[in-house]
Amino acid sequence: MNHEPSSHALTPPQILLDDIVALDVSFIDFDGREGTGVIEVHKSIADDVRDVFALMHQMKFPLQSVRPMSEFDYDDDASMAANNTSAFNFRTVTLDPTRLSLHSYGLAIDINPKTNPYINGDRVLSEGATYDPAAEGALYLGHPVVEFFTSRGFVWGDAWDKPYRDIQHFHKPWNDSFEERYRYEVEKTLTEHQINLEAIVPKGR
Template sequence: MRVRLLCVSAVLLTGCGAAAPTVSASTAASATAASATAASAAASSLAARPLESVASPASASALPAPSDFTVVETAVTAADLPHSWRDGCPVGPADLRRLELSHWGFDGRARTGILIVHRDAAGDLRSVFAALWREKFPIRLLRPVDEYGGSDDDSMAADNTSAFNCRNAVSTGPPRWSAHAYGRAVDVNPVENPYLISGRVLPPAGAQYTDRANVRPGMAVAGGPLVRAFEAVGWTWGGRWSAPDYQHFSQNGR
C-alpha cells in the first residue's frame, strides 16, 4: 500500500520510473513542501478515524479492490467493537480477530470486506473464503455488525454477511448465547438465505427466496459452492435444521 501511494505521488510529479523533467529549485521546493503537507494531513486524518468510520457501508469502496485473493488478520480491541461487545460477553476482544478478505460482488467485481471472528475460527474462514473466491461466489456486503449499531435486524436487511455479535440466539427455547456471541458463526447473504422460524421470514426481504428449488446467485444450497466450502472445514449449515436458517454456518454446530 505505502509503495503504491508513494508511486502515485511520484507519477503526479515526475512519472513513476521515468526521468524527472527539469524544474527550477524554487518550483521543486514548493512541490516537495506541498507533498509533505498533504501526506501529513492524510496520515493525521486516518489516525483520527475510528474503525467504524473507516469501514462503513458508505465507505466500502475505500478498501482496495484486490487482483487476487488476500487475507489480512489483525487483533481487535474493545474500541473497535462499540456496539457488538460489552462486559459480560462470553469472549473478550483479545479472543477475536479482524479479517480483511477478498470476495466477489454480485456485479462480478472483486471487493474487500471485513469479518470479526474468534481467533480459533480465523484459519477455517481463510480456507472458506479462498474457496468462495475461486468459485466466484457472490457476497453482497461483508461488514462488521458494529456498522449497523450492533443490530442483527439492520445487518440482515442490508444483506450483509457478518460474524461476531454478542447477542442471544434467535430461537424459541430459553435464552442462550448465539454462536455469533463467540465469533464462531457467519451469516452469509441473509436476504438470499433467510431464516424461517415460527412462521416468520428473517429478514422479511428474504420471502422471495423461500423457494429453495429456484436457485439464484448468492444462495446456499446443498452441494453448492457455499455449503461445500464451509462443510470442507467441518462447519455446520443451519439450512438442514427443522427451522431452516439458510444463512447460518457455525463452527460449534449451534
C-alpha cells in the first residue's frame, strides 16, 4: 500500500502499512443509489468492518462517500467536509498534536462525519455541521449500527467518559500486542517529527 507524505499527516512505518488492508465495499448513498468504495483498516478488524458494511447495505443506511484518505491528501478536515466515511490515517489526535490517533493504526472508523459531528462545547467539526439524530445517516444510542459495533467490542465516541462527543467515531481498544509490534518503528517516526514519545499509546480521536 502506498502512502505519500503530506502536510496533513505523518508517513507511517512499513511494518504498520503491511498490516493495513483495503476493503472494497458496497453502500447505499443519500439518493438511494448503489455505490462502491474503498476503506483501509487494520487487518485485525477487517471482518468486523466487512460485516458492518453488509449490515448498513442491508438496512439501506445511507453513506455519502467511502474513499481512502489518500484521495483527500490525508487531510481529516477535507474528508469530514465531504461527509466521507474512512478509517486509516496516520495522524495525530484532533486538537491534540502531541498524540497519535487510533486512526493511525487503522483501528478506528468514522461514519458520515458531517452528519455525525465531533462536538466539544461550542466547537463542532466539520465546520458548519449540525447534529440531528432524526436525520438520514445519523447515529444515536440504540441505532442498529451502534449496537453492532459495540457487540463486536468497539467503543463508540458518543458513549465514553470524555468531555466531548465524537458521534461518527468507533474504535477497537488498543492492546499491548500492538505496542510490542509497532513501538520501535513508530517511535523513530515520532522522534523525526519531534512528537511526544508517549504518543505511541494512542488516544481515541
